[in-house]
Amino acid sequence: MSTTTGTIPRNYTTESSTSPLEWLKSWLLTIDHKRIAILYLLAINFFFLLGGAAATAVRIELITPSGDLMTSDGYNKMFTLHGVIMVFFFLIPAIPAVLGNFLVPLMIGAKDLAFPRLNLLSWYVYMGGGLFTLCAVVLGGVDTGWTFYTPYSSTYANSQVLLTAVGVFIMGFSSILTGLNFIVTIHKMRAPGLTWFRLPLFIWANYATSLIQVLATPVISITIVLLGLERIFGVGVFDPRLGGDPVLFQHLFWFYSHPAVYIMILPAMGVISELITTFSRKRVFGYEFIAFSSIAIAVLGFLVWGHHMFVSSQSVYAGLIFSFLSSVVAIPSAIKVFNWTATLYKGSISYRTPMLYALGFIGLFVIGGLTGLFLAAVAVDIHVTDTYFVVAHFHYVMVGGTIMAYLGGLHFWWPKITGRMYSEIWGGISAAVVFIGFNMTFFPQFVLGYLGMPRRYHVYPEEFQILHVLSTAGACDPGDRFYRAADLPAALAALRAHRWR
Amino acid sequence: MNNFPLFPDQASTFAPQIDLLYGVLVALSLLFAGVIPFVILFLIVKYHRSMKADRSNPVHSNLKLELTWSIIPLILALGVFTWGALLYIDMRRAPDDTLEVYVIGKRWMWHTQHPNGKRENNELHVPIGQPVKLIMTSQDVIHSFYIPAFRIKQDVLPGRYTTMWFEATRAGEYHLFCAEYCGTEHSRMGGRVVVMSMADYQTWLTTPGEVILPDGVDAVADGGVVAGPAVGDPMALAGQQLFTNLGCVGCHRDDGAGQGPSLVGLFGAQGQLADGSTVLADENYVRESILNPNAKIAAGYQPIMPSYQGQLSEDQILQLVAYIKSLGDTSGN
Numbered sequence: 047m048s049t050t051t052g053t054i055p056r057n058y059t060t061e062s063s064t065s066p067l068e069w070l071k072s073w074l075l076t077i078d079h080k081r082i083a084i085l086y087l088l089a090i091n092f093f094f095l096l097g098g099a100a101a102t103a104v105r106i107e108l109i110t111p112s113g114d115l116m117t118s119d120g121y122n123k124m125f126t127l128h129g130v131i132m133v134f135f136f137l138i139p140a141i142p143a144v145l146g147n148f149l150v151p152l153m154i155g156a157k158d159l160a161f162p163r164l165n166l167l168s169w170y171v172y173m174g175g176g177l178f179t180l181c182a183v184v185l186g187g188v189d190t191g192w193t194f195y196t197p198y199s200s201t202y203a204n205s206q207v208l209l210t211a212v213g214v215f216i217m218g219f220s221s222i223l224t225g226l227n228f229i230v231t232i233h234k235m236r237a238p239g240l241t242w243f244r245l246p247l248f249i250w251a252n253y254a255t256s257l258i259q260v261l262a263t264p265v266i267s268i269t270i271v272l273l274g275l276e277r278i279f280g281v282g283v284f285d286p287r288l289g290g291d292p293v294l295f296q297h298l299f300w301f302y303s304h305p306a307v308y309i310m311i312l313p314a315m316g317v318i319s320e321l322i323t324t325f326s327r328k329r330v331f332g333y334e335f336i337a338f339s340s341i342a343i344a345v346l347g348f349l350v351w352g353h354h355m356f357v358s359s360q361s362v363y364a365g366l367i368f369s370f371l372s373s374v375v376a377i378p379s380a381i382k383v384f385n386w387t388a389t390l391y392k393g394s395i396s397y398r399t400p401m402l403y404a405l406g407f408i409g410l411f412v413i414g415g416l417t418g419l420f421l422a423a424v425a426v427d428i429h430v431t432d433t434y435f436v437v438a439h440f441h442y443v444m445v446g447g448t449i450m451a452y453l454g455g456l457h458f459w460w461p462k463i464t465g466r467m468y469s470e471i472w473g474g475i476s477a478a479v480v481f482i483g484f485n486m487t488f489f490p491q492f493v494l495g496y497l498g499m500p501r502r503y504h505v506y507p508e509e510f511q512i513l514h515v516l517s518t519a520g521a522c523d524p525g526d527r528f529y530r531a532a533d534l535p536a537a538l539a540a541l542r543a544h545r546w547r
Numbered sequence: 548m549n550n551f552p553l554f555p556d557q558a559s560t561f562a563p564q565i566d567l568l569y570g571v572l573v574a575l576s577l578l579f580a581g582v583i584p585f586v587i588l589f590l591i592v593k594y595h596r597s598m599k600a601d602r603s604n605p606v607h608s609n610l611k612l613e614l615t616w617s618i619i620p621l622i623l624a625l626g627v628f629t630w631g632a633l634l635y636i637d638m639r640r641a642p643d644d645t646l647e648v649y650v651i652g653k654r655w656m657w658h659t660q661h662p663n664g665k666r667e668n669n670e671l672h673v674p675i676g677q678p679v680k681l682i683m684t685s686q687d688v689i690h691s692f693y694i695p696a697f698r699i700k701q702d703v704l705p706g707r708y709t710t711m712w713f714e715a716t717r718a719g720e721y722h723l724f725c726a727e728y729c730g731t732e733h734s735r736m737g738g739r740v741v742v743m744s745m746a747d748y749q750t751w752l753t754t755p756g757e758v759i760l761p762d763g764v765d766a767v768a769d770g771g772v773v774a775g776p777a778v779g780d781p782m783a784l785a786g787q788q789l790f791t792n793l794g795c796v797g798c799h800r801d802d803g804a805g806q807g808p809s810l811v812g813l814f815g816a817q818g819q820l821a822d823g824s825t826v827l828a829d830e831n832y833v834r835e836s837i838l839n840p841n842a843k844i845a846a847g848y849q850p851i852m853p854s855y856q857g858q859l860s861e862d863q864i865l866q867l868v869a870y871i872k873s874l875g876d877t878s879g880n
């Protein structure tokens with residue numbers, strides 16, 4: 047093996063080190079944004095695998111209508127683990143922290159991010175948050191769902207709510223620090239002559255994301271502090287028995303978590319814009335529309351949180367306003383899809399792996415976005431909220447969207463990151479299999495949801511079994527295992543590129 | 548039930564309306580989700596780099612085109628919004644002549660109680676063709692009362708009442724679920740909704756079961772003791788009993804001569820508050836007045852009413868509400 051690595055030219059991964067300890071230090075104390083990106087890559091993929099394992103356990107349990115593998119508490123902890131890990135430790139940081147860290151300085155012609163030490167700190171903060179959450183899992187797990195609704199989480203749950211919440215709290219700071227770093231870098235460190243409207247769309251997308259990270263994350267931090275105060279000291283904030291208001295929690299939570307879904311999807315859209323243009327050898331169609339739609343999404347995204355609360359006792363007026371704004375917020379997303387499609391026109395297209403992922407992204411995102419409109423129509427939402435319909439919707443946008451873009455982007459920039467080419471054959475197969483497995487898993491869930499199958503159910507009525515089995519079959523097809531496994535060897539390959547001296 | 552259903556049963560007046568909107572949304576989606584991949588496939592084949600195609604004068608933007616594909620979806624989206632909104636307003640505004648059923652959720656079961664006092668656990672019997680309004684609260688965490696065949700759902704909160712209404716249209720048994728995650732046995736917190744003809748419902752109401760009698764004590768009544776839903780409302784009678792036993796009457800006399808205001812005609816009216824504002828006296832207001840009397844002070848009175856927080860069960864609060872409601876009706880009609 048070491049002979050083949052010899053062919054790799056010297057780069058940032060091959061810094062000389064005299065001993066393994068020295069080598070470890072050169073990574074763990076690095077302030078090079080490229081190396082920090084690799085650190086993130088490893089950590090984030092670890093969490094991705096963990097979240098994936100939990101998902102598999104959940105799907106297998108659901109093959110039969112009765113509970114067979116786990117107790118009800120075990121099941122509840124399993125889907126909570128899946129949700130918490132995937133949302134906070136994978137989807138939110140994935141693209142900005144890995145691809146963004148690596149590419150933002152390179153794309154704007156800067157030597158590094160504005161605050162390299164802060165960048166390293168944000169990785170440590172992320173790891174600290176992860177550690178707390180893992181501790182919570184080891185010490186018995188948590189069973190509130192990733193949404194932590196009160197007063198269940200603040201008073202009734204007998205699981206590791208606090209540890210998990212502290213983990214998420216800490217992770218939030220890593221998000222804020224990265225966002226801050228990107229904003230300053232993009233404002234201040236562009237190469238001379240690189241004006242805003244010449245920036246790559248990936249930069250625009252990361253810029254919009256950073257704005258949301260900096261503005262929205264503090265809200266969840268404060269909410270977690272309040273939750274902690276109530277849980278530890280009995281200060282009445284959310285539990286009505288202590289004089290609190292349980293719905294207040296939902297407002298605060300979604301005021302962060304709706305913008306957070308755009309933290310997950312905007313960078314993905316940025317990646318897709320790059321992939322589509324590269325592999326059709328054309329400038330993107332309607333640059334300004336795409337750039338501004340990112341900002342429009344970031345702004346509107348702050349005004350629609352109430353669509354998660356249509357049946358929570360919200361007033362009729364609030365319901366109507368949130369329904370209206372949610373219907374409007376779908377438009378900038380639609381515009382992007384049309385513009386990407388138009389970019390293909392008169393292009394010179396090649397079907398390389400990243401392009402396949404990008405096309406897959408469009409397919410899944412269109413379905414996810416359209417079903418978002420179903421949910422925004424409040425009368426329909428009353429029936430399908432808290433059912434598998436919602437579960438399918440957000441997996442189409444988040445998993446279909448963010449993961450396709452993340453994997454597509456990783457393949458695309460893999461040579462730049464590691465100095466090695468990925469295998470085009472395996473890459474193509476992985477893209478196809480992920481796409482098919484994904485649809486098999488989540489499409490049946492739309493039907494299940496409309497039939498009335500509630501989410502977070504350990505046992506369920508028999509008539510839903512066929513659809514659950516179909517869904518599990520999709521989740522367990524070899525492709526799914528493959529894509530979860532695929533990126534780990536890829537990351538290891540990055541380390542292998544290091545030459546011992 | 549063993550076949551492969553794509554649509555749930557339609558058993559309320561809302562169900563067909565919502566299914567229609569859903570159907571139109573599905574059709575629109577098929578249009579978009581069918582056309583876009585088709586266009587993409589066409590383009591990626593036609594302009595594959597191995598294909599000879601006209602690539603002269605590539606376009607990089609076209610304001611007219613972009614405005615078109617922004618505005619048409621916007622109009623469609625607003626159309627869907629408006630349709631959904633109109634339906635939603637209907638779903639939230641209960642008609643006047645509803646049959647009121649009380650619901651209490653607790654981990655992990657549902658109690659329901661009919662106006663004549665008949666109680667059920669994890670079941671709800673309702674008549675066809677009669678609007679029914681559920682007045683719901685929870686003893687612990689948030690739950691959600693969900694009847695898929697009726698296409699309705701409403702969260703049930705601790706510390707306040709939420710309501711929802713429906714009119715059943717087809718006899719049968721349907722699922723009742725808890726839709727808001729509430730802990731260990733969340734997925735077993737449900738049961739069935741039984742829809743029956745009005746005549747059957749009347750018979751069912753008056754057959755023995757767990758009923759609540761005017762003295763406020765749960766008991767199993769003999770058949771035929773309890774009359775139909777409209778007459779002799781034992782919920783309100785039990786409330787009246789409590790009203791006396793707890794000493795409310797001392798301050799709240801019907802003639803208004805006590806230290807507190809007369810509650811006759813209060814329910815459903817706009818109450819005047821000491822700070823000059825007014826408030827609609829609904830279930831939540833009455834509840835708050837009992838548990839946290841100083842939150843809103845009635846105009847012209849001193850804040851001397853003691854709080855009954857922690858001294859009453861959810862059942863008893865519902866009975867008091869039912870009684871005060873019955874006082875409201877006498878003056879209203």
Ligand code: HEM
Nearest residue numbers: 307311353354372376415418419421422431432440443444
């Ligand atoms: C295209 C515009 C979109 C619209 C109109 C829309 C609308 C909605 C609505 C109304 C809900 C609430 C459903 C309910 O709980 O009853 C919802 C849930 C959700 N959406 Fe979207 N959505 C859109 C795009 C996205 C995107 C891009 C993402 C993420 C990348 C996303 C992620 C989520 C998540 C995570 C939830 C539910 C979380 C939970 O309850 O656990 N949505 N969406």
Ligand SMILES: [Cu+2]
Nearest residue numbers: 304351353354
């Ligand atoms: Cu949202």
Ligand SMILES: [Cu+2]
Nearest residue numbers: 725727729733
């Ligand atoms: Cu529940």
